[in-house]
Amino acid sequence: MASRYHLDALNARIPDGAANGGARTKKVLNKYYLAMADTAVGGTINEHAFWDIKVPVGLVTPLTLVIDFLMLSATSGNIVFYVYVEAISDTDPINLLTTTSFATVNASAATAVPSSAGYPTSVSVSLTNDDAAVAADRLRIWIARGATDAGDTATGDLYFDRADLRDAA
């Protein structure tokens, strides 16, 4: 398993404004996190961010995403991440100005939060639904807290720290 790309809070692309579900940037002790609430915005949009990259040369699927996170205040309960992948090649007939084409969601297991607020932990998400990504594709990875998922029971904000995109090489 090789690390292929580092998804950081500072190289995220964040949807414009809370109404669009944009994760909120939080600076704590001179470090940035992406805050994701435990309820969906307007009951519908889970707070999220995405990363838009080129598929690294030599990539070998299946992909795995290991997400580092911590909780602002929760000391019990579980969280769920939703990860969506979109792969687009030069010949795909898609208007990038008007259309998205993400594959079906990859949900993490309901994962227990650390027993103390602010403590680090991580969760591994298998990206089974990878939109048939191949080297040199444009690749978008959309990460949301599965705020409305029945398994997401922890309260308060989740702070996304970083994620490591790994492949099978």
Ligand SMILES: [Ca+2]
């Ligand atoms: Ca929730």
Ligand SMILES: [Ca+2]
């Ligand atoms: Ca595609």
